[in-house]
Amino acid sequence: MKWWQKGIIYEIYPKSFYDSNGDGIGDLPGIVTKLPYLKELGVDAIWLTPIYLSPQVDNGYDVADYRKVDPMFGSNHDLERLIEQAHKNGLKIILDMVANHTSDQCVWFKESKKSRNNYFSDFYIWRDPKPDGSAPNNWAASFGGSAWTYVPERRQYYLHYYAAQQPDLNWENPLVRQYVFDAMRYWKAQGVDGWRLDVITQISKDLSFKDVKGLPGQKYVPLKNTSGPHMHQFIHELNQQVLSPFEMMSVGEAPNSSIDEILKLTAPEREELDMAFSFEHMRIDKAAGKHGEIAVKKPDFKQLKDVLSKMQTELADKAWNALYFENHDRSRIPSRWGNDKEYRYESATAFATILHGLCGTPFIFQGEEIGMTNPTYSVDEYEDIDLKNKYQEQVEEKHLLTTEEFLNIEHKIARDNGRTPMQWDTSPNAGFTQGKPWYKVNPDYKQINVKVDIASKKSIFKYYQKLIALRHQEDILTEGKYQEMMPEDKNIFAYYRVLENKRWLVVVNMTDRQIESDQVKDLIKDYRSVILHNYKSKEISATLAPYEAYIVQK
Template identity: 60%
Template sequence: MTQEWWKNAVIYQIYPKSFLDTNGDGVGDLNGIDRKLDYLKKLGIDALWISPVYLSPQIDNGYDIADYRKIDPMFGSNTDMKKLISDAHNHGIKVIMDLVANHTSDQSLWFKESQKSRDNYFSDFYIWKDPQKDGSEPNNWGSNFGGSAWTYCEERQQYYLHYYGKQQPDLNWENPKVRQAIYDVMRYWKAHGVDGWRMDVITSISKNQDFPNNDNPHGLKYVVGNQNNGPRMHEFIHEMNQEVLEPFHMMSVGEAPDSKSKDTRSLVDPTRKELNMVFTFEHMHVDRKPGSVNGRWAIQPANIVELKRILFDWQKNLEGHGWNALYFENHDRARTPSRWGNDKEYRYESATAFATVLHGLKGTPFVYQGEEIGMTNPEFNLDDYEDIELTTNYKKLVENEKTISSKDFLKAARKISRDNARTPMQWNDKLNAGFTSGKPWFKLNPNYPSVNVDKDLSSSKSVFKYYQKLIRLRHTNDILEFGDAKLLMPDDKDIFAYTRQYKNQK
């Protein structure tokens, strides 16, 4: 494989908590991933992206890291991680870890020290601001999880910034010591054999140092504006590339929430030496009502014409300037057959149709655990959901601002909540779908007796076998890696068709 192995690869994302539990505590673990390497090899994937397994209070399911160098005991040990990397490599599978470099947990040693005083080594590891004269927050910035993006700390008599939960303080990337601390973490895991990084909200790391108020057309107290793509973002990411990514030949894919195809060129153009790929959110908003104060909870039927336009906008604008990361599902996205298809009468057809659309495009396809057997949304009641994003937004939108009814919020949650993707993996029709012998950390989808790996593998309409074929095609046809993509019938609401052309092949 060349250093650009990722261009001909299919990458499988694992959400460890929900993959496979081997010790009966109800939480998936690293040994569970290790145990299923033969299954993953059979599917044909080239690399695993493993969601965070570091020590964490789990306020945001591990995206709140307390210690970057320590595996959380709920998942196993550092030794287990080393073994998993080694065993994966023996299967010809690379390992990509999840890097959360925009923020840490408030339980991190860095933050615990930082909040003690304004003049210790860690004081400037986070973003601290004095209150305004009336004691209020430094500006009107809102958290993505609802409420203010600022929390007051009595000890320092200052506010600290958090784009997400108040337990997830944002790091101060203006401080070179912070940047070097992050690069050291990356070198540490490279020494353990890690092959690359998926980078959580990496385009948020640079903040406008003037901290201006966000535009506020709705007159809200706190506004989640475009808080990404700050003035030094490219500089910081280029520095990371030169310090770690390029010298150690590490693959990188960054989460870029506000990215559009044209401005993403400057992030992924190989000549600029920043990232290999980014995850855009743009195509995941085709079922969102534009301009609503309820944001992603204001849903509408998916606009397939718009989906086609966005996907091919990215194909066209990155051609010759960078590489696409292709996905429909991940730990933050609901199950596609339920969200955009028909998961009752046409589950197999919905799963395979969307898979065909995605895997035929130019770029690197990502498969999320369970996607390869057509897993669906569970249709829970509100009390069953656990996600901090859902619970805080319910409080904000339904209880406080009353801009959406409880009924409509639930309808949206059943379509797009992040928890839809986090139910335990469905291996068989036995106790707890074969996920655990104990009490699962999260409710199972009640349809597991009919939708599971064992059943799918023996079915004449096997989603798994369809994915196997798609992955094999990508590995054996240069046209899928190198060919141009051209959209046909862009305005047709029912047909999604395109051609791929390479040399004299079409």
């Protein structure tokens, strides 16, 4: 097996991980300082969100220079030292490549917008206005408003799927592809081991640029499918030019991709990606607003089971799963799907058991391993451009939601919920910085932090250590077959992992109430050897306590 099939990958949001110089911003030397912590946890690799030079309109996902580390994080030398020290500690380094778009401060774009006939003119997607001078079509940007911005110098609009300051690259131009590939080769030469590829399925566009049908009165309409006709061709070329020759691990972000599309992206014989992040299972609590506004609903755990099980069965023996619940774009699971008050430990470990018991590579987001929670901030305390744009559009301009309604939703699902500074100890600013933090520390840090958790009798960190150790030690978790049990149950997730004569049973109560189940009673009657259990003092039984989770074998 490849190292990443047996490994666990830990995502670091550098800005919020650990500040070594007191400026309030996490940095690369700070990550070096915490390598012993990551080694103690037991992970195999670190994925860093973008650390390149950037105006930080979208927290580094607007890249101005792919070959230069942003001074807020340190220097290129600091990154080289991190790579060297990580390797000495047996940890691999994965960088984030933002290949769909750049910053509008990137020299490529600065040159491109000057005229229609210079070297960089065709590096981005430019289109003439409609006869009335309006945008080429009615596409909406993901962060609100039109996906097109007008530039007087060219008398044309450029396309941006995200912020206006994030113009989309034109992958139809072979030069663009080579510039991206060269940047990746540069970091390979510095020792980087792999790539997380940001919104990689969006690099090919629908070249007809037709209007899309929306709701009545909807001026700008979000695209439901952003995978263009040449996507697989471009990703295959990326594989052949960079990934395969240098044996670099790859995991692609695949918004709006179906399981069939994920399979095409990751089937080894197609030579595209090693893994892909699906979004479908993260939509179990998303609802559709009547007028396109954000909305949430009670989590549908039956839907969660259905999606995860389908991923397990559809990809079995054909491709490899990327497993995650939290990342820099997602909220904290104890707050979102669990109970972050009375049952924070139990709900954190319950969902961790579900995820780490599945076949695939688990990804852990910083703070997940100590059960960090969502903050409940006011609008002006958040930093995210997506949240602020949606507030302006949906509350202030269109009056689709009140401020209270908007916050009740964002307190559940805002991207910024996972970006608060890492909580290390009970000292000021949770031990993250000696200065003023760039983003407000969650006020619960005195109760929830690394130091307190590790010393606790109910340590989430130690539970994660056990889950990680099991994956390293037990082939059944990486090679065993998956078989869902009780598929119609809305509250209990139960499945087998089977390898040769060994059979493990995973049972998880996903609710905050006690459940007694005859089906569970039948399942566990021959299973008495406990592999892992998040209720230490309780016997394995068919009466499941709130968020009880266990792995047992005969």
